[in-house]
Amino acid sequence: MKDSIMNKLFISDLLESNKKEKKHNKILLIISFLIGILGLVIMMRLVEISFPKKKFSMIKKEEIKKMHEENRGMLLDRNNRILASNIYIYNLKAYPKKIKDSVNTLNILSNQISLYDSTALLKKLNNKDKYEVLIKKNITAPEAKKINDLGIPGVEFVPVIKRFYPHREITSHFVGHVNGNMVGQLGAERTFHNRLHLGENINLSLDIRLQxxxxxxxxxxxxxxxxxxxxxxxxxxxxxxxxxxxxxxxxxxxxxxxxxxxxxxxxxxxxxxxxxxxxxxxxxxxxxxxxxxxxxxxxxxxxxxxxxxxxxxxxxxxxxxxxxxxxxxxxxxxxxxxxxxxxxxxxxxxxxxxxxxxxxxxxxxxxxxxxxxxxxxxxxxxxxxxxxxxxxxxxxxxxxxxxxxxxxxxxxxxxxxxxxxxxxxxxxxxxxxxxxxxxxxxxxxxxxxxxxxxxxxxxxxxxxxxxxxxxxxxxxxxxxxxxxxxxxxxxxxxxxxxxxxxxxxxxxxxxxxxxxxxxxxxxxxxxxxxxxxxxxxxxxxxxxxxxxxxxxxxxxxxxxxxxx
Amino acid sequence: MKKVLFLTFLFSILFILLTFLNYKIEVIETEIRDLEIINKKLEKDLVFYKSEWEYINSPENISSLSNKYLDHKPAELIKFQYFIKLFSNERLNNE
Missing domain, CATH: 3.40.710.10 (DD-peptidase/beta-lactamase superfamily)
Known part of the structure; x- marks a missing residue:
């Protein structure tokens, strides 16, 4: 009799603990479900982040290639002295609509740089229908800075990359030159065009001192x-x-x-x-x-x-x-x-x-x-x-x-x-x-x-x-x-x-x-x-x-x- | 079941970390990109200054400047009477 009562009590305890466990499991299931969802969201975010990044890196490569094209490699002599390099020069442009006193503008400019045909330039500057007028090409950086500091309204400098040969005539036939599109036309510039085009610097056999x-x-x-x-x-x-x-x-x-x-x-x-x-x-x-x-x-x-x-x-x-x-x-x-x-x-x-x-x-x-x-x-x-x-x-x-x-x-x-x-x-x-x-x-x-x-x-x-x-x-x-x-x-x-x-x-x-x-x-x-x-x-x-x-x-x- | 839950939790933490890292990488890459642009600009400036220096320091310029401001000439053969004159001038100067 005593045994049967003990058995019943044990069974009821067991049932109750089973119920509790089921309840815990449900809660854990819900939590895991929520964490799973969170993980999924994070994964999706990861994928989302990774895609534009790939796209960006592709653009970057193109940018680098373009930069290489712009930055033609240097030609150096056998002792690493520069024979051909790229420098920025400036083209001076004027916007007639923004210029109030064109005579005064030209006067200030002519005090700084030599102008080819002032009369023709004045005529162009007075023509307000023109969007822009090229005043002078190939101005060096110090000259450009000097003019820029004057703060003349309506004039602007446009930087342009130019091939520069510091030794001028001395290396003319050996080093050669490029055309307006930076394509080698003569000498080493022509021979090594493909490598220079990719930004590679090349050491030539020339010794500038001997030359x-x-x-x-x-x-x-x-x-x-x-x-x-x-x-x-x-x-x-x-x-x-x-x-x-x-x-x-x-x-x-x-x-x-x-x-x-x-x-x-x-x-x-x-x-x-x-x-x-x-x-x-x-x-x-x-x-x-x-x-x-x-x-x-x-x-x-x-x-x-x-x-x-x-x-x-x-x-x-x-x-x-x-x-x-x-x-x-x-x-x-x-x-x-x-x-x-x-x-x-x-x-x-x-x-x-x-x-x-x-x-x-x-x-x-x-x-x-x-x-x-x-x-x-x-x-x-x-x-x-x-x-x-x-x-x-x-x-x-x-x-x-x-x-x-x-x-x-x-x-x-x-x-x-x-x-x-x-x-x-x-x-x-x-x-x-x-x-x-x-x-x-x-x-x-x-x-x-x-x-x-x-x-x-x-x-x-x-x-x-x-x-x-x-x-x-x-x-x-x-x-x-x-x-x-x-x-x-x-x-x-x-x-x-x-x-x-x-x-x-x-x-x-x-x-x-x-x-x-x-x-x-x-x-x-x-x-x-x-x-x-x-x-x-x-x-x-x-x-x-x-x-x-x-x-x-x-x-x-x-x-x-x-x-x- | 517990293992599944633990793993899910662990992966979630990992994913959070990864997202954070990804974000950090993106920030650093932007910084690198900016620095590369600055670097490129500085390199261009350096090339300009080097080219300018090369022009100033060219043998042609050095030669014309030394001819203008210094009395340095390459070694050469001189006639006997000039050689004697060198001594007589020196004696005169000493006197």
Whole structure:
């Protein structure tokens, strides 16, 4: 009995606790439902927030791209000096409707800036139907600030991005320029347009210090020799980097440019010349390398040679038998022709082809031309081509081809950008060590006892070859129109640099009949020496102190001392 | 059931935190954007000043200024009589 009562009580307790639990569960269910809803709302908010953010990031990318387009990359020299950059300039605009006293406005403005046509401007400002009038373009920031501070009503400055070339004419052909839409038109601006367009800064191979010196000396010499045009190139023999490239006449890329003017043409890469005697270097290189001749091999240069009614003469006839060395030092055309004939047309042509004389230069400039090669290559062409007549090449090609000889690398290419450090340069050797040493010896000897004496610098060992080519007009060579040049390498012990200085139609003492005497040895060689004197300290080429006795030199019978 | 409730609660807290973080990121991104704009402006100004400096500091300008204001000339060969004159002038000055 007692047990049954206890059982009933237990069951009723159990039922009651079940009821309570059910009630709790319901409450918990409601709370969880509410929290779930809250979570859902938060999730929806999250999704909501994340969508516009994605949209925003897409806009941002477009904005960045646009900003890159606006911010064209800078062109820098090999030492990070600015050659081309973007600056803001200002266009001054006026709103006629907002101007009460146009005469006074123009008076205030003319006190600050020069106005092109004040009367026409006044007329435009008085015309209240016009919304805006352009008063002046290209005002610099300080000028704009000065005018802005005056608080003239109705005038406003509009900023415009402009390409700026701080070195003006000095870098004109090398750096080039852009058009109004910031598209590269010439030089490095054209070559690297795509990269610059994306905002990338590019280091060019140019050294502005050398470029200034080379241009300065070339400009002075061009005026002195009254030459039509002039060009100078200095390149690094180890990697083909162009350290300096000057073409005269030149232009200021910051001003409006007329491509029809001769100053726009890059003489160093576009003009083709029959170079003359520098070709003897290639002829002798081929003959020595193919073991056809050595420095002591004798050739009869006692009288002009005649091939197919064409007489080959020397500029300074020696009228005797000459060795290969003497042919080079006296720059004998007869001797060179005889070497070429000994070598044979096929071997000479193959050598010229191999070193790239018959192809376009590899330089990464768009402005370059193919050489003009003879249509047929017979005996007479073999003879004349041996001393650089009958084949026209550009100065840059001359540098490139000659570099192949002294660098002994058929894969040598010139370039206008700075090479990445440690980059392995492709090599393909093609000459014997003996040939290279002989060429270096001849080049050096030529500055001491040959035609390039005026390029000799006391205490420095350089090597070079002069050249004087006659211009062909109406099928005839004109002795009064010369192409005088000097190709040189330095330091001669281990050539690191190569240079070419060229004058188109130079004359001595600005006298017409002096044109005949304006040879490479008298014009380009001394100019090269003047350039070297100034650039050697920059390039770290030191004076050879073993040559101390040469500090005292004999100059036209008078003893000279060196002053510092 | 309790586990479900706890997890729901935890997720809700997480979502709240995420929303808060998202908001913070948006604020920071706006700040970055503003700073980028200022930075771009400063970079442009810097390029301008650098270009101006490059123009002023160009070898051409330095050369013309040094020719105008300094009497510095490159080393060159002089004639014997000028070399002697250098000493005689110096002696005169000393006297």
């Amino acid at each position: 200034f010196i080379v241009r300065d000396e070339l400009q002075k010499a061009r005026t002195k020799y009254n030459s039509k045009s002039a060009a100078a190139i200095i390149a690094d023999l180890s990697n083909g980097e162009i350290l300096s490239l000057v073409s005269l006449p030149d232009f200021n890329p910051n001003q409006s440019i007329n491509p029809k003017l001769t100053s726009y043409t890059n003489t160093a890469t576009l003009n083709l010349y029959e170079m003359g005697s520098t070709f003897k270097l290639f002829t002798i290189a081929a003959a020595i390398d193919l073991a056809q001749v050595d420095l002591e091999t004798k050739f009869d240069a006692s009288k002009p040679i005649e091939i197919a009614n064409y007489k080959i003469k020397d500029y300074k006839p020696q009228n005797r038998i000459l060795s290969t060395k003497e042919i080079f030092l006296n720059s004998s055309n007869i001797g060179s022709s005889l070497i070429a004939l000994e070598l044979g047309k096929l071997k000479l042509k193959t050598f010229y082809e191999k070193i790239g004389l018959l192809k376009k230069s590899y330089i990464n400039l768009t402005e370059k031309t193919k050489p003009i090669i003879p249509k047929k290559w017979g005996k007479i062409q073999t003879a004349t081509l041996s001393y650089g007549h009958g084949l026209s090449v550009s100065p840059i090609q001359m540098i490139e081809v000659s570099s192949k000889l002294f660098n002994n690398n058929l894969k040598f290419k010139t370039q206008i950008h700075k090479e990445e450090e440690g980059k392995i340069i492709e090599q393909k050797r093609f000459l014997s060590v003996n040939t290279i040493n002989t060429l270096k010896y001849l080049m050096h000897e030529n500055t001491i006892n040959g035609t390039a004496k005026k390029a000799k610098l006391n205490g420095f060992n350089i090597g070079g070859k002069t050249a004087t080519g006659e211009k062909a007009e109406k099928g005839k060579y004109d002795k009064t129109k010369l192409i005088s040049s000097f190709l040189s390498i330095f330091p001669i012990e281990k050539p690191k640099y190569i240079s070419l200085v060229l004058f188109d139609e130079p004359s001595l003492d600005n006298v017409r009949n002096q044109r005949q005497g304006a040879t490479g040895g008298k014009t380009a060689a001394p100019v090269t020496a003047n350039i070297y004197k100034r650039i050697f300290p920059i390039l770290g080429i030191t004076k050879n102190f073993n040559l101390d006795q040469e500090l005292l030199v004999d100059n036209e019978g008078e003893v000279n001392f060196v002053s510092y």
